[in-house]
Amino acid sequence: MAAEMPTPPGHRPRKAAPARQPLSRDLIVATAVRVLDAEGLEAVSMRRVAQELGTGPASLYAHVSGKEELRELMLDHVAGEVRLPEAGAADWQELLKELAREIRRVYTSHGDIAKVSMGLIPTGPNLLAIAEAQLALMLDGGVPPKIAGLAVDTLGMFLDADAVEDTIYTAKRSPGEDPWESFRVHFEEIRQYFRALPVDRYPRITGMVDELTGGSGDDRFEFGLDILIRGIASYVPASGTA
Amino acid sequence: MAAEMPTPPGHRPRKAAPARQPLSRDLIVATAVRVLDAEGLEAVSMRRVAQELGTGPASLYAHVSGKEELRELMLDHVAGEVRLPEAGAADWQELLKELAREIRRVYTSHGDIAKVSMGLIPTGPNLLAIAEAQLALMLDGGVPPKIAGLAVDTLGMFLDADAVEDTIYTAKRSPGEDPWESFRVHFEEIRQYFRALPVDRYPRITGMVDELTGGSGDDRFEFGLDILIRGIASYVPASGTA
């Protein structure tokens, strides 16, 4: 309409509060994690994060190469919450288990984030620090380097899979429902379904519904963790006295 | 435009070849798996599958409740390719390993399908048949029922995580490239990155780049599988003679 005018002296144009804080990688990642915590990984879209920051989706591309990179940055951001063990504080096997439990705690407290980790070579500083700590514990415990290398991978796979498994129990809640109650109902449905299966085709499954559905997530985690750590420890060469 | 007319006798309306075959659940699922094999799980959208069938996305909803159900049906469809072991053909531990390798073979031959399995309670007939076979091997081998129940879960987690991990190595190919060569290049980049990390912060990682990146996917799989099966076997009570 009107031709362009110079801004009058003393007037700063500041058109209707653009973004409260200037955009930055960190701010974008922190905002994305907030959305993740509140509504899960599915809800974290470029558009949603931009909206939360009071801007449009195109603005994010100046700080982040795309959605994939944003997801990886979110994962590493969250990995920064993991408290690493002080070496020598206890038996290496117990410390490695403690670290695994700590990772589980952090992952499961951030929705679906473990899905991002699944099949990703860790490159962020915090993820690398965790791998470094795991390697330190194993190498100091006498695990051969090659085994320790494989074990970091296998342990990571286990932790990712467990965290993803965990979220299906907690995340199936529709918002506004009692999450415990809807979980119990959903679980009871599964048990009924298993019991209703044809016995001749699935004799073991129908015969052990309680064993198959009884174990809590913690039981499953501790069972797998124990097996893994014992397996790793079995590669430690017998010490001097043998 | 023109008012409605009755169809003249002898004239079948058959307007321009609607769908070559009549729509059905099976046809939809088989088509979806074809898209999965050719272009990966991401490419399997309701619209894409409908297009492949010469119809619109809304037509699928008469046979399938939505995308989530379609994905689960795809997984079970694929699980039908797994050849189950004949009990008694060999040592239960070796048979269980063979079954795991067979599942791995089938999963990795169907793109990203393992992502669907991740954190899903198996309910389809083929998935249940696999669980039944695993339980049969373990129970016949003397594994206590409660342990066998946990082990089915843990084994499933391992297989899912491994298959997802595998696809990142094979699926990062841009179409039209030599997949082997682009894989080698990508992998060499990772090694360079690890070597370039600050040695004081990551002494173990930088000191064992070869051990961390050397192992092939098969090494990792066999390592994890061996540990798991040995761990499960350790719960078999000592037999009579002890």
Next chain:
DNA sequence: ACCTGAACACCGTTCAAGT
């Protein structure tokens, strides 16, 4: 009962234009 077109409310990413 099955199928359809059109619409609704979303996506990720690009790009020319602005400051």
Next chain:
DNA sequence: ACCTGAACACCGTTCAAGT
């Protein structure tokens, strides 16, 4: 250098209408 609006080429799902 950073930010933006608008556009492009997609999504899943619903619903009234058709046969």
